[in-house]
Amino acid sequence: xxxxxxxxxxxxxVVFRGLRQVYGTTVALEEFSLEVGAGEFLTLLGPxxxxxxxxxxxxxxxxxxxxxxxxxxxxxxxxxxxxxxxxGMVFQNYSLFPHLDVLDNIAFPLRMRGVPRRxxxxxxxxxxxxxRLPEYGRRMPHQLSGGxxxxxxxxRAIVFEPRVLLMDEPLGALDLKLREAMQxxxxxxxxxxxxxxxxxxxxxxxxxxxxxxxVVMDKGRVLQVGTPKEIYDRxxxxxxxxxxxxxxxxxxxxxxxxxxxxxxxxxxxxxxxxGARWAALRPEVLRAAPGEGPIAxxxxxxxxxxxxxxxxxRCDRGATLVFSQRREPGGSAHAIGARVAFPIDPxxxxxxxx
Amino acid sequence: MTRFLLGVYFAIAVAFLVMPxxxxxxxxxxxxxxxxxxxxxxSLRWYREFFVDESWVGATLLSFKVGxxxxxVALVVGTxxxxxxxxGSFPGRRLIHALLVAPLIIPTVxxxxxxxxxxxxxxxxxxxxxxxxxxxxxxLPYVVLIVSSALRSFDTTLERAARxxxxxxxRAFFAVTLxxxxxxxxxxxxxxxxxxxxxxxxxLFVSGGLQTLxxxxxxxxxLRLDPTVAAAATMLIVVSVIGMAIAEYFRQRxxxxxxx
Ligand SMILES: Nc1ncnc2c1ncn2[C@@H]1O[C@H](COP(=O)(O)OP(=O)(O)OP(=O)(O)O)[C@@H](O)[C@H]1O
Ligand SMILES: [Mg+2]
Numbered sequence: 001x002x003x004x005x006x007x008x009x010x011x012x013x014v015v016f017r018g019l020r021q022v023y024g025t026t027v028a029l030e031e032f033s034l035e036v037g038a039g040e041f042l043t044l045l046g047p048x049x050x051x052x053x054x055x056x057x058x059x060x061x062x063x064x065x066x067x068x069x070x071x072x073x074x075x076x077x078x079x080x081x082x083x084x085x086x087x088g089m090v091f092q093n094y095s096l097f098p099h100l101d102v103l104d105n106i107a108f109p110l111r112m113r114g115v116p117r118r119x120x121x122x123x124x125x126x127x128x129x130x131x132r133l134p135e136y137g138r139r140m141p142h143q144l145s146g147g148x149x150x151x152x153x154x155x156r157a158i159v160f161e162p163r164v165l166l167m168d169e170p171l172g173a174l175d176l177k178l179r180e181a182m183q184x185x186x187x188x189x190x191x192x193x194x195x196x197x198x199x200x201x202x203x204x205x206x207x208x209x210x211x212x213x214x215v216v217m218d219k220g221r222v223l224q225v226g227t228p229k230e231i232y233d234r235x236x237x238x239x240x241x242x243x244x245x246x247x248x249x250x251x252x253x254x255x256x257x258x259x260x261x262x263x264x265x266x267x268x269x270x271x272x273x274x275g276a277r278w279a280a281l282r283p284e285v286l287r288a289a290p291g292e293g294p295i296a297x298x299x300x301x302x303x304x305x306x307x308x309x310x311x312x313x314r315c316d317r318g319a320t321l322v323f324s325q326r327r328e329p330g331g332s333a334h335a336i337g338a339r340v341a342f343p344i345d346p347x348x349x350x351x352x353x354x
Numbered sequence: 355m356t357r358f359l360l361g362v363y364f365a366i367a368v369a370f371l372v373m374p375x376x377x378x379x380x381x382x383x384x385x386x387x388x389x390x391x392x393x394x395x396x397s398l399r400w401y402r403e404f405f406v407d408e409s410w411v412g413a414t415l416l417s418f419k420v421g422x423x424x425x426x427v428a429l430v431v432g433t434x435x436x437x438x439x440x441x442g443s444f445p446g447r448r449l450i451h452a453l454l455v456a457p458l459i460i461p462t463v464x465x466x467x468x469x470x471x472x473x474x475x476x477x478x479x480x481x482x483x484x485x486x487x488x489x490x491x492x493x494l495p496y497v498v499l500i501v502s503s504a505l506r507s508f509d510t511t512l513e514r515a516a517r518x519x520x521x522x523x524x525r526a527f528f529a530v531t532l533x534x535x536x537x538x539x540x541x542x543x544x545x546x547x548x549x550x551x552x553x554x555x556x557x558l559f560v561s562g563g564l565q566t567l568x569x570x571x572x573x574x575x576x577l578r579l580d581p582t583v584a585a586a587a588t589m590l591i592v593v594s595v596i597g598m599a600i601a602e603y604f605r606q607r608x609x610x611x612x613x614x
Contacts, residue, residue, distance in 0.1 A: 083518070095509075097515070108529075
């Protein structure tokens with residue numbers, strides 16, 4: 001395992017080209033094209049039914065695609081059966097084999113590859129050490145906690161040193177605290193092993209935490225691909241802007257040159273790109289000062305979130321803006337009914353065409 | 355489903371086996387020539403009689419032979435048929451399922467008559483393999499019902515997991531699916547075995563001179579009645595209770611492992 005961590009240390013590049021998957025009248029995947037770099041941690045993020053699992057299933061060979069092709073390291077794999085694709089996979093419900101103990105579960109992929117029993121068990125033990133459960137080899141899966149099952153499933157998926165690891169909502173069944181702890185561990189394991197990871201989640205926080213790049217999907221299509229920062233700061237579409245984090249979305253009305261009129265808010269000195277119909281403003285970049293101004297509002301709601309306080313304010317022209325402020329010593333808090341003014345910085349506005 | 359059928363089996367067992375047991379055990383232990391209750395003198399005389407009498411021993415051995423043979427045939431055919439019915443996507447799956455389960459519903463006399471006609475035509479009367487086949491027909495519904503319902507409740511992502519980890523489809527079935535089906539297969543073979551072991555009517559029609567244990571008991575009832583019958587019956591009860599206990603143990607273990 002140590003050798004694997006240092007020696008192999010290279011994932012495979014995966015290319016999806018023009019994948020299309022139709023179930024009856026449902027289009028599960030449409031024009032799905034994607035290039036995943038070697039050793040990259042890529043996350044497919046999208047609402048339920050957006051085709052994330054379908055994309056993974058196509059790569060794993062569980063479904064026959066309607067059209068399109070997939071290559072691993074430039075080699076087309078469409079003709080290869082699942083068991084020859086050499087892909088590691090962690091399922092949402094772990095899918096440990098209930099009749100085998102932990103060590104035999106982890107040794108399973110090695111046994112299938114013809115590794116003798118003793119050697120397979122030794123390597124399985126090394127993988128178990130890696131996920132920090134060295135003492136658990138003799139337990140049956142039903143004797144493990146959710147987090148332990150998760151780690152065993154991970155060990156089983158990487159023990160044969162696959163160059164691509166697929167994870168379909170691997171933390172979906174865990175509670176929030178455990179999920180956050182496991183996110184850090186997964187990231188750490190991946191750095192040690194160096195394999196390419198394609199990760200599926202519909203939790204945007206998880207995607208932002210783990211990924212090198214995020215693919216936002218909806219209705220079987222790729223909407224945007226980018227680093228977490230790009231996706232967060234520069235969403236291309238209204239859907240992405242609304243799906244990731246909280247955003248104020250305002251219709252844009254054409255104003256004078258060099259002026260953007262945000263409906264229900266007011267005019268801002270910003271150049272409106274051609275075709276822009278929406279303006280997105282993150283709550284945390286929006287600053288509010290007590291008092292009156294050109295864009296003034298009344299606080300209608302105060303939500304305490306621990307380290308930050310989120311406010312809702314109704315502008316005099318009708319729109320409601322959400323903004324958040326850190327709780328700093330001496331920082332002024334706004335009360336419901338208080339008057340605030342927004343000095344909106346044009347650089348914080350993201351204009352969206354659709 | 356397995357649980358339900360085992361429950362039904364249990365209720366029937368209680369009604370038809372355990373209740374008479376109360377009478378049978380003391381009767382079998384009598385020292386007298388006749389069936390008497392309560393016995394005046396306790397002895398194992400009729401148990402000895404059972405093992406000394408060649409016709410009893412021969413009938414028992416034949417019953418075991420036919421029972422095991424019929425169970426093996428029903429188990430293999432029934433499991434394969436279940437896989438085809440549950441996993442396949444060919445037309446007529448439901449029809450095949452109905453046909454395989456039919457012997458459980460069709461009155462046994464009719465089935466016996468049909469088999470008798472076929473056996474006469476192909477000169478199969480008085481033939482042990484043919485008798486095994488006839489019993490397998492009766493045993494098959496239990497296997498098909500139990501195994502196909504277990505297969506339906508099986509989480510196929512386990513098979514997918516095995517596939518992606520390097521197992522061919524056949525290997526994945528043997529490595530992952532079959533262990534899950536194990537307890538159901540065991541329970542259904544138990545039911546299949548006793549379906550054959552108990553079977554009297556069809557056997558009377560098609561066996562010719564062959565005497566299975568039920569036939570032996572039946573002829574005994576026609577001719578003379580001594581407590582050997584009670585001794586044989588008591589031993590049968592003990593064997594079936596042990597079998598059911600083992601089946602229940604495996605079923606519970608599966609429930610623990612795979613969840614309810
Ligand atoms: N075997 C199938 N038969 C018919 N429709 C299917 C099948 N599998 C998926 N679909 C449909 O394809 C679409 C995409 O499904 P998919 O499972 O890829 O979504 P997902 O993004 O993984 O969603 P979730 O987050 O809920 O897991 C859905 O509309 C789904 O109903
Ligand atoms: Mg899914």
